[in-house]
Each structure stands twice: as C-alpha cells, then as structure tokens.
C-alpha cells in the first residue's frame with residue numbers, strides 16, 4: 001500500500017474528561033490520488049495532520065508509507081522521510097524565515113537533499129506555480145499571501161515528493177485566490193503524479209480539488225467516496241445535513 005492510516009486514535013484530556021480528537025480513523029491513498037479530508041471545525045483534521053507530520057504522537061494505530069510503519073519515526077530518520085512526503089501549511093508567511101528571501105529558503109531545501117535540480121528545471125517549476133524570479137527574490141513580507149503560498153508550493157515541489165500534505169492551505173487567503181491555488185495544486189499533482197492529502201473545512205473546494213472525499217466528524221470517518229458521488233448521493237445523514245447546510 002502506498003499510504004495508509006490504520007485505526008488511528010488520539011485522545012486529549014480536558015478537566016479530567018477524556019475525548020478522542022481522532023477516533024479509530026482509517027483510510028488509504030493510492031499513488032497520484034488526491035484525497036480531501038473535509039469536516040467542520042473541531043472534527044480532528046489538524047490533529048490528524050499533526051500526527052502524520054510527526055508534530056504529535058498518536059495513542060494507538062499506525063501510519064504506513066510504502067508498507068513501512070512511519071507512525072513514530074526517530075528524528076534522525078525524518079529528513080529522509082520528508083524527501084518523499086512534503087507539507088504545505090495554512091499560514092504561508094510563517095513557513096518562511098522572515099530574514100531570508102523566498103529564493104534562499106527554497107534553494108536551502110534543494111541543497112539540504114543534494115538534489116540535481118538544474119537552473120532550467122528550477123525555471124520550469126517556477127513557471128508551473130506562476131512565479132517569477134523577481135518575486136522569489138523578495139522577502140516574505142514583500143509578497144502577497146497568494147504569492148507566498150505559491151512559493152511554499154514551489155519549495156515542496158522542487159524536492160520531488162511522492163505525497164503532498166496540504167493543511168488548510170487556502171484558508172488564510174482571499175476568496176478570489178483560493179480556487180486558483182487549489183487548482184494549481186491539482187494540476188501540479190496530476191502532472192507530476194504526486195498524491196495529495198488535502199485537508200479542508202471547505203466542501204466546495206474539496207469537490208473541485210479531490211478525486212475522493214473523506215468526511216470527518218468527532219474524529220471519525222463518517223463517509224468516504226468519489227467526490228462527485230459523495231456530493232450527489234451522500235449516504236450518511238451527517239453528510240446529507242452538511243451538504244444541505246451549504247445550500
């Protein structure tokens with residue numbers, strides 16, 4: 001299996017009361033597939049993302065990548081793992097060093113992995129995310145949110161990942177550029193056959209972006225299916241209510 005989450009659970013405690021932010025969650029992802037994990041605020045999406053990115057530890061369950069257990073990867077092995085799994089986060093400005101130009105941060109990633117990225121390849125990647133040399137030679141505070149998020153995408157793309165994890169990557173952006181960034185991610189993933197786990201609270205975006213959608217509620221997978229099928233023929237009452245609240 002390319003990527004699989006198996007029976008993942010993460011519990012938090014509030015005032016002595018235990019609750020599962022992620023509750024026996026299981027799903028899988030095929031190479032090159034785009035899966036949107038969608039749900040309301042508090043459904044456990046960010047907790048899931050933090051566990052996959054190793055920022056937080058699951059109580060139980062497993063995450064497999066190419067059949068290898070990556071649930072708790074020792075720190076010294078993480079660099080190698082992140083050569084294949086890249087992440088883009090919600091707040092683009094926070095993901096860049098404020099005193100480095102965007103170009104310097106992007107090139108640092110290439111150097112870190114000793115990647116054979118030629119200037120021609122770099123130029124091509126830059127054009128794919130609709131950025132110019134003039135823009136990436138600026139500091140983060142000198143570009144727009146959309147430009148900064150495209151630079152974050154470029155930084156991930158040049159590493160050559162097999163899986164891209166996008167955690168609410170359009171939420172901090174203006175509505176006008178949300179669809180543009182989501183469309184860009186879809187085209188890039190399709191072109192380079194990169195699988196994508198697209199975490200979002202926006203069901204419309206999930207529909208336009210993803211091959212499949214998984215609906216989360218209270219940490220559980222309520223329903224999962226091909227994007228159009230799930231939109232037109234939701235099987236579960238919760239999904240039906242969620243969709244009708246959009247109308």
Ligand SMILES: Nc1ncnc2c1ncn2[C@@H]1O[C@H](COP(=O)(O)OP(=O)(O)OP(=O)(O)O)[C@@H](O)[C@H]1O
Pocket residue numbers: 012013021039040041042043044045046047048201
């Ligand atoms: N570190 C923590 N300690 C205690 N509870 C937490 C912690 N992180 C998250 N939670 C709780 O776990 C639940 C799931 O939160 P999570 O952030 O994963 O949801 P989400 O779907 O990403 O929501 P949003 O879209 O608002 O970011 C929520 O009830 C939240 O309050």
